[in-house]
Amino acid sequence: MTDEQATADDQGQHGPTEITYSEQFYPARPRSLRPRARLRPQGQPWPHERTGEPVGTNPDYVSWLLRNSMLQDARDLSVQLTGQGSMWQNPFARPDPKSAVSVAPVWFTAYPISLITRPGESFLGTLADPELWRTFADIGIRAVHTGPVKRAGGISGWDPTPSVDGHFDRISTAIDAAFGTEDDFRRMCQVSADHGGTIIDDIVPGHTGKGPDFRLAEMNVGDYPGIYHMVQIEPEDWHLLPDVPPGRDSANLDTEAEEALAKAGYIIGALQRVIFHDPGVKDTNWSATAPVLGPDGIERRWVYLHYFKAGQPSINWLDPTFAGMRLVIGDALHSIGDLGSGALRLDANGFLGVEKSAEGLPAWSEGHPLSEAANQLIASMVRKLGGFTFQELNLTVDDIRITSEAGADLSYDFVNRPAYHHALATQDTEFLRLTLGIAMESGVAAASLVHALQNHDELTYELVHFATLHKDDHFTYHGVDVTGGQLAEHIRAELVQTLTGPDAPYNAIFTTNGIASTTASVIAAALGHTSLDGLANQDVREIRRAHLLLAMFNALQPGVFSLSGWDLCGMLTLPREQVGALLATGDTRWIHRAAYDLMDYRPEATASGSGMPKGHSLYGSLPSQLADPNSFASSLKHLLKVREETGIATADQLEIPAVPHPALLVMVHRIPESGQIQATVLNFGSTPVAGSVASEHFRPGARARDALTGTEVGVVDDLHALNVELPGHDGFCLVFEE
Numbered sequence: 001m002t003d004e005q006a007t008a009d010d011q012g013q014h015g016p017t018e019i020t021y022s023e024q025f026y027p028a029r030p031r032s033l034r035p036r037a038r039l040r041p042q043g044q045p046w047p048h049e050r051t052g053e054p055v056g057t058n059p060d061y062v063s064w065l066l067r068n069s070m071l072q073d074a075r076d077l078s079v080q081l082t083g084q085g086s087m088w089q090n091p092f093a094r095p096d097p098k099s100a101v102s103v104a105p106v107w108f109t110a111y112p113i114s115l116i117t118r119p120g121e122s123f124l125g126t127l128a129d130p131e132l133w134r135t136f137a138d139i140g141i142r143a144v145h146t147g148p149v150k151r152a153g154g155i156s157g158w159d160p161t162p163s164v165d166g167h168f169d170r171i172s173t174a175i176d177a178a179f180g181t182e183d184d185f186r187r188m189c190q191v192s193a194d195h196g197g198t199i200i201d202d203i204v205p206g207h208t209g210k211g212p213d214f215r216l217a218e219m220n221v222g223d224y225p226g227i228y229h230m231v232q233i234e235p236e237d238w239h240l241l242p243d244v245p246p247g248r249d250s251a252n253l254d255t256e257a258e259e260a261l262a263k264a265g266y267i268i269g270a271l272q273r274v275i276f277h278d279p280g281v282k283d284t285n286w287s288a289t290a291p292v293l294g295p296d297g298i299e300r301r302w303v304y305l306h307y308f309k310a311g312q313p314s315i316n317w318l319d320p321t322f323a324g325m326r327l328v329i330g331d332a333l334h335s336i337g338d339l340g341s342g343a344l345r346l347d348a349n350g351f352l353g354v355e356k357s358a359e360g361l362p363a364w365s366e367g368h369p370l371s372e373a374a375n376q377l378i379a380s381m382v383r384k385l386g387g388f389t390f391q392e393l394n395l396t397v398d399d400i401r402i403t404s405e406a407g408a409d410l411s412y413d414f415v416n417r418p419a420y421h422h423a424l425a426t427q428d429t430e431f432l433r434l435t436l437g438i439a440m441e442s443g444v445a446a447a448s449l450v451h452a453l454q455n456h457d458e459l460t461y462e463l464v465h466f467a468t469l470h471k472d473d474h475f476t477y478h479g480v481d482v483t484g485g486q487l488a489e490h491i492r493a494e495l496v497q498t499l500t501g502p503d504a505p506y507n508a509i510f511t512t513n514g515i516a517s518t519t520a521s522v523i524a525a526a527l528g529h530t531s532l533d534g535l536a537n538q539d540v541r542e543i544r545r546a547h548l549l550l551a552m553f554n555a556l557q558p559g560v561f562s563l564s565g566w567d568l569c570g571m572l573t574l575p576r577e578q579v580g581a582l583l584a585t586g587d588t589r590w591i592h593r594a595a596y597d598l599m600d601y602r603p604e605a606t607a608s609g610s611g612m613p614k615g616h617s618l619y620g621s622l623p624s625q626l627a628d629p630n631s632f633a634s635s636l637k638h639l640l641k642v643r644e645e646t647g648i649a650t651a652d653q654l655e656i657p658a659v660p661h662p663a664l665l666v667m668v669h670r671i672p673e674s675g676q677i678q679a680t681v682l683n684f685g686s687t688p689v690a691g692s693v694a695s696e697h698f699r700p701g702a703r704a705r706d707a708l709t710g711t712e713v714g715v716v717d718d719l720h721a722l723n724v725e726l727p728g729h730d731g732f733c734l735v736f737e738e
Helices: 003-012 059-067 070-081 097-103 123-127 130-139 182-194 212-218 235-240 255-263 323-339 369-384 397-406 417-426 430-442 464-469 484-499 519-526 537-555 576-583 588-592 622-626 632-646
Strands: 106-109 143-145 150-152 154-156 159-161 170-175 198-203 230-233 250-252 286-289 299-305 343-347 388-392 410-412 449-452 474-477 480-483 508-510 514-516 560-564 652-655 664-670 677-683 689-694 703-706 712-715 721-726 730-737
Touching (some): 070 212, 070 323, 123 182, 130 622, 130 632, 143 182, 154 212, 170 212, 170 323, 182 323, 230 235, 323 369, 397 410, 397 430, 397 464, 417 430, 417 519, 430 474, 430 652, 430 664, 449 537, 519 537, 537 632, 537 730, 622 632
Parallel strands (some): 106 560, 143 198, 343 388
Antiparallel strands (some): 150 170, 250 286, 474 480, 508 514, 652 664, 664 677, 677 730, 689 721, 703 730
8 A cells, every 4th residue: 555545544434633732731622712792781671662553564663573583693792703713623524422421421300390490490490409409419410511501482563472392493593581680590500510510402403482583574674584494375275264263373283284384386395294293283384474464564474383382493504594504603702701501412413404306205204314414513613612401302213323323412212211111111121121232232322422311301202213214123022022112012001001091190191292291200100000190109219219210220230320319309299270371281290390498498488480380209308318217318419429439431342141030220331541340230110139140251259249329239150140139129230250
């Protein structure tokens, strides 16, 4: 090989650059990238600038919309940060999951409207409480994901309208006054850093709410229509559109209208699936606007794409103006460079490309290469700023692997999340072992995943890997050959039968997506409790034991371990009558979003500041739990200490061995720094089990010690096997010593 060939080959195979400085002593991380000027004064500007009617022919109204738009903020912010040397000091081309896990191995996932705050404090002000962070640090929590805290919902004329999806319909870069101020956010970032923590913020690259940007798009102002997947319908074809009911600004297309507009060449028609499908409410992913008057005096009607609710118009990543891309990147710059967060969640980031398919087939809308490219752009920009990203979308294992190659640093573990609930509900880990094995074989490293207990969403059981891309592939389950589609139906049926219905009426099905429940209420159903009223002390102890088992599964494997206040306090679902108005829309998830008081800030409170009713806590506040060595929080503290001492978070998952009993699960890992083998052995059954677990990675003669208790479990025999005995809902964190 010539020198020229070698050089060209090296260039073609360029890998991640090795940074040669010591970040501890010679940090090349960018200093604060805070802009030189604020985007706008803090606070709620909307009630104070009304001049004339809120219509497109009123220049004052259009100017007001422009000043409050996210696209305008992106313009103002990007020009302040461009050309800075600090923008070039971090490698950005490839995801780096283990670095992200090292920085933030354990997350607390907050939900703004459910946190009971300190008296007189906002949500963000409460998350800036040094005592709270001392408590988090004591337990082992190193990061807080705030959830969406910026203005969301929409505007109607001059007036704001409420969020339609828990603030996942963003309309501004400004902090929502209901949750605090930008100063609160910056103080929270500083206090977290003082305690070795990281703040994780949100951007929503897939959609916005119906705020100033969307209203300007409807009016056909500038490049604002380029933000969205929206098509102007000629007046002679308005008869193809549904009438918009009084008091509404849009109407969902039924399947006939969708097909007619596709044949007329306006839209690309049906997509691969209709998320949140609700007959008569959301039949398709398309809605039509009412007539909207523009500054030019022309009335227009549009059809726009929304994968989720009608109030969440989808962003167009391949419009000639690139307006949508500029809006999203500007939002990332604001969060990392100005506010001071260290990471971002990318939500709905698998739906960034949509393309017409052959006649008779649904449009290509999932797993599209444009989504991969867009994810790479966002994640690369965040890495340039010194942060990391994670994506929270229920994808196939194949799509998660593709995303991990150039996109977000971490992905939410929707692969194994329904499977571990199934293992608990059925006391059988075969499906869980199947999903773990598929992830390993597909090249999705456990260390690249966020393994979570409860969050704000439902217990997802879509099982998209089996129900979509692999629905016709064959799998062996309990010795029977089944297709992926059949397997998904079977697992869903078992989850529904065990965790909902007459035997567990306190949980609820949420559309076709999953089950509305808390972790504690899932466990209660799995244990056979038909009511949550009057749980005895022994019942609570059994729930707590199973809760810790699920924490062990998520924490004693590589990757991020994440949990919420609902987990820390052992919250139960709310009685439906307490949230009846919220349930009226069909969104049953509100029953599992009860308010909780982490620190006994306001023991007398009956609701959060946002009005969410306070739920029943099985475990109590963190201070009271940490005073009890047998509490959930104290046990979790010990578990996370062992996790850190053994280095599991950044380990490599090697094998999911066969097990001698259906309720057993074994995960085998190698700790990179020491090369030591570690094995997590769990009993998902409620009764004791005993048997011999074997792995080719167990060295004969090695002594197995349980790092959780410090006791020796046994010696590996010549067949690479180890005899174990486990009580019900318990586990070992085995380390092997020669």
